[in-house]
Amino acid sequence: MTSSSHLNRRTLLKRSALAGAFTVPGVAALTSCASGGGGNGGDSTGSGEVSDRNPFGVAEDGGVEVVIFDGGFGDEYARDTAKLFEESYGSVTLDSTQEISQLMQPRLVGGNPPDMINNSGANQMPHPALIRDNQIADLTELFDAPSWDDPDVPVRDTLLPGTIEVGQYGDDASYHLNYVYTVHGTWYSKRFLNDTLEEEFPQTWDEMIRVCEKARRDHDVYGWTYAGQHARYLAFSMLPMAVKVGGKEVMEAIDRLEPDAWKADAVVATFEAFEELAARGLVLPGTPGIDHIDSQTEWAQGRALFIPNGSWVENESKEVIPDDFDLAVGAPTGLDSSDVLPYGVIYAAAGEPFLVPQNAKNRAAGMEYLRMMLSNDMARNFTDKVASLTCVAGSADDLDLPPGLASAQQAIQGAGDNIIVPRFRDWYAELFIDHMGVAMGQMMAGELTAAQATDRIQQAADRIAQDDNVEKYL
Amino acid sequence: MPTRRLVLAFFLPPSLTPDAVKYDRRYRALDKYRFVAWFTLLPLAFYLLLVAWPFVQAFYYSMTDWSGYGTEFNFIGIDNYVRLWNDSQFWEATRNSLFLLVFAPVITLALGLFFAYMLNAGGRHRRNETVSGVFGSKFYKIVYFFPQVLSVAIIAVIWARAFSPRSGVVNPLLENVGLGALTQNDWLGKYGLWVTLLVLCWSFVGFYVVLFSASMGSIPKEIYEASLLDGANRSTTFFRITFPLTWDAIRTGWIYMGIQALDAFAIVSIMIPRQGIDVLPTFLYLKAFRDGQAAYATAVGVVLFVITLTFALLMMRVGRRDRIEF
DSSP states (O other): OTTSOOOOHHHHHHHHHHHHTTSSTTGGGGGGGGOOOOOOOOOSSOSSOOOSSSTTOOOTTOOEEEEEEOSTTOSHHHHHHHHHHHHHHOOEEEEEESOHHHHHHHHHHTTOOOSEEOOOSTTOOOHHHHHHTTOBOOTHHHHHSBOSSOTTSBGGGGBOTTSSGGGBSSSSOBOOEEEEEEEEEEEEEHIIIIIISOOOOOOSHHHHHHHHHHHHHHHOOEEEOOOGGGGGGGHHHHHHHHHHHHOTHHHHHHHTTOTTSTTSHHHHHHHHHHHHHHHTTOBOTTGGGOOHHHHHHHHHTTSEEEEEEETTHHHHTTTTSOGGGOEEEEOOOOSOTTOSSOTTOEEEEEEEEEBOBTTOTTHHHHHHHHHHHTSHHHHHHHHHHHSOEESBTTTTTTSOOOHHHHHHHHHHHHHTTOEEOOTHHHHTHHIIIIIIIHHHHHHHTTSSOHHHHHHHHHHHHHHHHHOTTSOOOO | OOHHHHHHHHTSOGGGSOHHHHTSTTHHHHHHHHHHHHHHHHHHHHHIIIIIHHHHHHHHHTTBOOOSSOSOOOBOTTHHHHHHHTOHHHHHHHHHHHHHHHHHHHHHHHHHHHHHHHHHTOSOOOTTOSSOOOTTHHHHHHHHHHHHHSOHHHHHHHHHHHTOTTTOSHHHHHHHTTOGGGOOSOHHHHSHHHHHHHHHHHHHHHHHHHHHHHHHHTSOHHHHHHHHHTTOOHHHHIIIIIHHHTHHHHHHHHHHHHHHHHHOHHHHHHHSOTTSOOOHHHHHHIIIIISOOHHHHHHHHHHHHHHHHHHHHHHHHHTOOOOOOO
């Protein structure tokens, strides 16, 4: 789904089709012949009458064209919103596809985009480039508009923390609405930890080591596994841990590409803590070379206790997670009592971006479509259909949630203000994937020490900070 | 007879050609080229429009700062190439691509030739047959071709599974033959280049077995008979007869395999994790589609184009020999 570059059979076939384009090397670089054209942006206010019910003035029979990513969430939820839209504003043209980039890039460049795009999946278009080229409309208007359910409350106030921020790139403008609320952290089987092992979720690193060694000794279960081929998953536990140890400034420094951000004591201490896990042999052997699916399967089958992951794991691995597993997520373990923040710091952010193209013919309708999706009923409907939380606060209350999702909701509540949203993941994808992720993996594989790993990441961050070809935010 | 008339006739169908031209001594040549030109006109137009023209465009775009997502960009001269020159990731990808370009064809073609020879002429002599393949050669021929039937994406997934340190077959295999010390916990990350080489060779060897088999099949049996009467053994037969007489196919195969090795996009993209290697096409893909730097990626494409062209021209030149008619 959104938060990882999962390689399912479909993407694989698509990539192989794409590979065809490379058979004569260089040809792929020629997709460029489509440039030129370009449209003049439509007005974001429609021709209809503006009111609390219709804040963007959508024309009555103007209709709307939306494109939905047909991934783990399907498109049924969007079709339900389409029905609601059609009650007032004319027909909805809804296309769902897995080839967002292939289909949308030419239309954006040609100045003829649809009114709303769900820019997600393995073929997602990079937001920084779209923003730099002025292709995406600022959604501030949407967030300031009256909400669907209560005209006195603006949309902005109905959303969970960390929703609007993820669409921001260095200023107050918000370029995409991330609809699905994802909780990242340390996932485990509550039944195994509490009942079999008779332990509570460890809150200090000493406890973590003790619990892992007990599991290893008494039950031949390793402490940790992770997606070795996408070692960046480790960040889901490591970044919140570093913030718990050193405070929120740690994350801000990293996001700002500050010199020595990765060499802060809290970050190095976090890396050392994880290095210790590997050094003590508490990581499932072979982990550095397995992919996310393998790691989740090994963990679900009880060969490892903890896994750094996101709340999509419940859906993605539902075939292998036993019924009595009692899936839960723990806010990442800290170091000790000298940590700056209390236990509970968690990496939770909205994912699954939806955007309204700047040059859309009916931008008002695109925004209205999103406003409808953010209504309580539609959000509930989404959670009900695809077992994932949305960014609409309280919309999943009193719904019967599966255990992992319920635990994710508890974790959000437990975190209070201490929810972190690492922005550099979107801003500098190369740093997150190619440098941080790879260095974390190599450290866990024993090829780098914690100091060397953080050095490497810092060097890459410094290089990106100086690279004029990469747009900077903050 | 003015040449102008001849030129004019070139553009006219034969029925409208004036008699004066028809009786010109140069008409025979004109007729031949007119025939060829007219017949290839349409394909040539398509080729120019869909292949040559985009290439020309690529050169232009590689000298801009186009992101790939907007309509506006600036002409920046050779800045992208200067940036490539100083980009260590680009050099690493280039090194990997060149490594594959050198070794993949050598290994694949050598294996292909060896297998094809064994299948066609490597067997024991049976009655009534001068040369024959090893026992069960027809069966082997089919088995070698299997990988060609599979999509390259499936091949990459299968091999990625095989090299998985938890559920793959490679580590247990090594252990079972007493090479437990060689097992790895991250094959694809640490030895990505070697695994890519292996998979490339494995997946293409079958094609060359079939190609070379066809080529060897057309070598007259009498030549083999004569050499056997002279007391040639298998290796002499191979190096003195089979190899020279299949040289044309080998050279063509070499160029084709070199281009495949320079590509390797699907295999690397699907099989190799980020801690592993990049080759030029995967580097190009990341820059264009993940980092939104289409112009820079186009510059990589141009470099790849130059490497491919140089390689192909070089191979065609060094490999040229007099054709042996038989």
